[in-house]
Amino acid sequence: MEFRGSIVKTTREEQGHKQYFFARLTGISQAHLSKIENGKALPTLPELITISVVLQRQLGHFVC
Numbered sequence: 001m002e003f004r005g006s007i008v009k010t011t012r013e014e015q016g017h018k019q020y021f022f023a024r025l026t027g028i029s030q031a032h033l034s035k036i037e038n039g040k041a042l043p044t045l046p047e048l049i050t051i052s053v054v055l056q057r058q059l060g061h062f063v064c
Contacts, residue, residue, distance in 0.1 A: 001063040003048075008062055009037035011055050026050045 012022050019037075023030040028047055035041035043051065052059050 003042060003062055004064050005035075005037045005039045005041075005062075007064075008051055008055070011057060011061070012037075015055060022054070025054050 012019070017025070019033060020030050023033045026033070026047070027050065028036075028043075032041060036043050036047075048059060048062070052062070055061075
């Protein structure tokens with residue numbers, strides 16, 4: 001299985017969150033969040049858990 005940042009982006013957009021607002025909600029810098037969503041960085045486990053909680057999705061939602 002592989003983490004997919006594009007799923008984070010799609011889910012965030014479906015819920016109507018702008019990237020800068022979502023970054024503030026999660027405590028992740030917007031620059032780092034952008035890298036995660038574009039597959040240029042992997043989130044740490046605590047970051048992934050926070051993303052999962054804010055988007056109300058299980059961790060497995062973000063892997064293929």
